Every structure is written in structure tokens, then in C-alpha cells.
Amino acid sequence: MSATAPTVKPRDYKSAVKPVWCPGCGDFGVLNALTKALAALSVAREKVALISGIGCSARLPAYTGVYGFHGIHGRALPMATGLAVARPDLTVVATGGDGDGFSIGGNHFLHACRRNIDMTYVVMDNAVYGMTKGQASPTTEADWDGSSLTPEGPGMDPVHPLEIALAAGAGFIARGFSGDPNGLAELVTRGIGYPGFAFIQVISPCITYRPEQMEYKHRIHPGFEPTADRREAFLRLMDDDYFTTGLLYRKERPVWRPVAADAANLDSIAAAFRVQAAQ
Ligand code: SF4
Numbered sequence: 001m002s003a004t005a006p007t008v009k010p011r012d013y014k015s016a017v018k019p020v021w022c023p024g025c026g027d028f029g030v031l032n033a034l035t036k037a038l039a040a041l042s043v044a045r046e047k048v049a050l051i052s053g054i055g056c057s058a059r060l061p062a063y064t065g066v067y068g069f070h071g072i073h074g075r076a077l078p079m080a081t082g083l084a085v086a087r088p089d090l091t092v093v094a095t096g097g098d099g100d101g102f103s104i105g106g107n108h109f110l111h112a113c114r115r116n117i118d119m120t121y122v123v124m125d126n127a128v129y130g131m132t133k134g135q136a137s138p139t140t141e142a143d144w145d146g147s148s149l150t151p152e153g154p155g156m157d158p159v160h161p162l163e164i165a166l167a168a169g170a171g172f173i174a175r176g177f178s179g180d181p182n183g184l185a186e187l188v189t190r191g192i193g194y195p196g197f198a199f200i201q202v203i204s205p206c207i208t209y210r211p212e213q214m215e216y217k218h219r220i221h222p223g224f225e226p227t228a229d230r231r232e233a234f235l236r237l238m239d240d241d242y243f244t245t246g247l248l249y250r251k252e253r254p255v256w257r258p259v260a261a262d263a264a265n266l267d268s269i270a271a272a273f274r275v276q277a278a279q
Contacts, residue, residue: 007042008038008039008042009039010032010035010036010038010039011035012039013034013035013038013039013045013048013065014031014035014063014065015062015063015064015065017062020059021056021059022207022208024207024214025204025205025206026124026126026178026202026204026205026206026207026213027057027059027124027178027204028178029178029179029180029184029204030122030124030181030184030202030204031063032181032185033176033178033181033182033184033188034050034060034064034093034122034185036181036185036188037185037188037189037192038066038091040185040189041091041189041192043091043192045065045066046066046067047089047090047091048090048093049066049068049080049090049091050064050067050068050094050095051068051071051076051079051080051083051092051093051095052068052069052070052076052094052095052100053071053072053073053075053096053100053101054070054072054074054100054131055073055096055129055130056206057095057096057097057123057124058070058071058076058095058096058097058100060095073100073104073105074100074101074104074105074106074108075105075108076095076096076101076105076108076121077094077101077108077111078108079094080092080094080119080121081112084117084118085257088118088257091120091192092118092119092120093119093120093121093122093188094119094120094121094122095122095123095124096122096123096124097123097124097125097126097129097137098124098125098126098139098161099129099137099138101121101161102123102137102138102139102159102161102164103137103138106138106159109121109161109165109168110164111168113165113169113197113199114169114170115256116169116170116171116196116197116253116254116255117196117197117255117257118196118197118255119197119198120188120191120192120194120197120198120200121197121198121200122188122191122200123161123199123200124178124202124204125202126203126204126205126206126210126213127139127140127158127206127210127213128140128146128206128209128210130206130208130209133209134208134209134210135149135150136149136150136153136154138159139158139161140153140158141153142155142156142158146209146210160237160240161199161201162175162201162237162240162248166230166234166237166248166249170197170198170199170249171196171197171198171249171250171251171252171253172190172191172194172197172247172249172250173199173233173247173248173249174187174190174191174198174199174200174224174245174246174247175200175201175202175224175244175246175248176188176200176201176203176245177202177203177204177216177217177220177245178203178204178205179205179217180245183222183245184200184202187200187246187247190247190250194250196252196255203220203242203243203245216243220243220245221243221245222244222245222246223244223246224236224244224245224246224247224248225246226246226247226248226250227248227249227250228249230249230251233249
């Protein structure tokens with residue numbers, strides 16, 4: 001064995017908990033990619049925190065051997081934000097799905113992009129609410145008629161997460177595919193290494209409620225070439241076919257950190273409260 005071979009393997013980042021995802025669910029590939037990325041970075045398990053909201057994909061932290069928090073619907077980013085601010089020594093990764101992240105969590109997504117706190121957000125996008133048995137989500141096609149709640153389709157255009165991230169100021173924007181764990185691991189590795197908010201949309205088929213998505217493996221193709229030119233990235237997205245993967249945009253900018261997050265400031269704030277309480 002080479003003296004420079006990594007001492008940790010992807011399996012070292014997995015837990016003994018057996019995933020309850022449907023056999024063939026794309027989320028398995030994302031779990032594999034994430035653990036590959038952590039192994040590639042050789043980051044200590046106790047220095048990683050995975051934060052999720054609610055949904056099939058939000059179960060992911062339980063299947064890893066790092067610290068994790070399975071929170072409430074749409075709130076992965078606020079929780080991850082608080083942790084990343086309080087513990088900048090940690091590698092913070094938020095995970096979830098399209099319903100969790102772009103519906104009830106949509107507001108938090110906007111502000112996480114513009115705030116630029118150092119964390120990575122991996123969204124497993126299958127354009128459906130899988131855990132609640134197959135309703136249309138914010139990324140569902142207007143004419144998808146697979147739900148009895150929207151028999152003729154939701155009737156409105158889906159949101160485009162990459163366009164939103166770019167418009168809101170995110171500095172690292174990428175798209176991967178769950179069926180390409182090595183390519184996705186590379187994107188996650190680069191996202192974690194990016195000093196700021198890194199957003200990765202993962203096309204992750206729901207084989208139970210969107211069985212037609214099993215064909216995606218024939219349509220996915222690499223194609224994004226990373227640029228630091230925001231205008232160029234927007235123009236690239238004008239021709240997006242949904243199946244193009246890769247790093248679209250990468251540009252560094254200052255990481256936001258609240259003034260009160262510094263220990264000295266917290267001490268002075270606490271002292272001010274004590275003075276006021278004594279009066
Ligand atoms: Fe995966 Fe869909 Fe099954 Fe949920 S319902 S575990 S998203 S295949």
C-alpha cells in the first residue's frame with residue numbers, strides 16, 4: 001500500500017443503520033457520494049455535522065457515522081446556519097429534498113445563498129414529495145399528472161433551483177446525478193472545500209412515485225464548465241436542459257459572520273445584560 005494512501009474509507013463514514021429507502025431510490029447514490037467525498041477529504045468524523053429537515057432524503061444523516069440532526073420540515077438551513085456560525089471549526093453539510101428545500105424552506109434557501117456562510121447544501125431533487133406518497137413539489141413539471149391531487153398536473157412552471165441560487169448570490173453552484181456517485185463525490189468534495197455557501201442540486205430519481213425517472217440515466221450528461229462570470233452562468237442556464245451536470249459557477253466572496261458570533265462580543269453583550277439586570 002502506498003504511504004500516501006488515505007487511511008479512511010467511505011464506509012468509515014456510514015452507520016450501522018440500514019436505510020429504509022425504497023430499493024433503487026436515488027438517495028442511495030447520494031449517500032455513497034457524500035461518504036466518498038468525506039473520505040477523500042479525510043475529515044475527522046467528529047468534525048462533520050449533517051443537518052436535515054424532513055422527507056425521504058432528510059433521513060440521510062442517520063445512515064452516517066458523523067454528527068447529525070434530523071430536524072423539522074424546511075428548516076435544515078437555519079439549523080445548519082446556527083451551527084456553522086457557532087462552530088466554524090466544523091464541516092457543516094445540510095441535506096434534503098426539493099419539497100423541503102424549495103417550498104417551505106424556500107425563504108431560507110434565498111437567504112443562505114446571499115448570506116454566504118461556510119457550509120454545503122446538497123438537495124436531492126426528484127420533483128415529488130416522496131415521503132407523503134407522491135404529491136407535486138416546487139420542481140414538478142407543469143403537466144405531470146401522476147398525483148390524484150393534481151390530475152391534470154400542477155399547472156405551473158417548476159422553479160429552477162440553479163437560477164434561484166445564482167440570482168440570490170450563491171458563489172458555488174453545481175448539479176450532479178445520484179447515478180454517478182464518483183462524479184457527484186467530486187462535486188461534493190469541491191463544495192465542501194469552497195469557502196462559503198456551496199449549493200449542489202442532485203437529480204435523484206424517486207423510483208416509486210416517479211418511475212419514469214429511471215430513464216434519466218440515459219439522458220444525464222456532463223456539460224457545465226465552471227465560470228466565475230455571473231452573466232455567463234445566467235446565459236448558460238437559458239439553454240439548460242435539466243440533465244446537464246457539473247460545476248456551473250464558482251466565485252469566492254467574503255463569508256458572512258455576525259458580529260455577535262465572536263466570543264469577545266458575546267462576553268461584552270453578557271456583561272451589558274448583567275449591568276442592566278443589576279440596575
Ligand atoms: Fe426514494 Fe421515492 Fe422511495 Fe422516497 S418514496 S425512498 S424518494 S424512491
